[in-house]
Amino acid sequence: MTCSEIISLLQEQSPEEFACDWDNVGLLVGDFRQEVRSIYIAVDATEETISEAVQEKADLLLTHHPLIFKGLKKVNMEDFTGKRIIQLIQNHISCYAMHTNFDVKGMAELAAELMSLTDCQVLEETCKSEEGPEGIGRIGFLPEEVSLSACISRVKQAFTVNTVKVFGTMDQKVQKVALCPGSGKSVIGHALRAGAQVLVTGDIDHHEGIDAAAQGLAVIDAGHYGVEKLFIPYMAQYLEEKTKGIKIVGQPVKQPFLFV
Known part of the structure; x- marks a missing residue:
């Protein structure tokens, strides 16, 4: 070929x-x-x-x-x-x-599947296809409400990583998950407006992580390479x-x- x-x-x-x-x-x-x-x-x-x-x-x-x-x-x-x-x-x-053309379809959908998210929707719409809106990230639901600590364990298992960076408190309850496999700082606003309780991403800056947690959005950074x-x-x-x-x-x- x-x-x-x-x-x-x-x-x-x-x-x-x-x-x-x-x-x-x-x-x-x-x-x-x-x-x-x-x-x-x-x-x-x-x-x-x-x-x-x-x-x-x-x-x-x-x-x-x-x-x-x-x-x-x-x-x-x-x-x-x-x-x-x-x-x-x-x-x-x-x-x-x-790169971002793969993030829109393959990466986001695969990551959501590995996290066992249901009722997934596009987090940040960037374009449209015959199938409907396309874009960066996904937002969906875990099978049940869990503590942030349990969600962290799920993330580690899904992406086969040993360590993650976390903003939030371990006992806070989460079920609605925003997912952005690449850099997540640009989708924090979208995640908050969608009512997400936790953002799982491949990269978050120090200040953005602190600010997100202050607004009630926990953040789990599994690492850029860890996810991608x-x-x-x-x-x-x-x-x-x-x-x-x-x-x-x-x-x-x-x-x-x-x-x-």
Whole structure:
């Protein structure tokens, strides 16, 4: 299959037009006409990731976070982004990013399913499809009212994380959950207006967390990578079902930082 044909499959799952205006998704490096026999899937296009893609003889690197976010003034080996672009080109690897367009459908729906949320609705509407409103995050209900402490245990199990950052009191009762797998500070207002009792997110700032808790909204931060690593197995399974004869390799799960 060509890179263009693979992209058509990716667009079926997460149309590029679903991405937020500030985002940069799609084919960021490479050739639409390139033949693709092997795909490497990761959250970030780091130097280490690209080296692994080279070792796997990948023709396409599929990432959640875009390699290129802002306009580039130079592409050379002294620039950390330029170096990665050159590394990709030298090894004939195209690079495609599915970021907020994936958050809108795949990431939000999968995270809600793992949390066993019911009666889910879009938290922040950003676009529309034939199926109805689409957008960032979900808001839904746990099967029963639980303490924040019990909700924390559910989050740890759902996203296979050992630690979370929490704003709120352990004994407060929660059932209506706002869920935002990426950065959650932009959806706090939406969560409060929707009557959420807890926001489960992949990233929250110190002051926003304090302010949310002061307004009665508990916050559980499971970590950006802790939640968004879901991208790798989800897209690996999707591509395995949609393609034939193409090697699909997901990067082993590993946090890009350490707690010491």
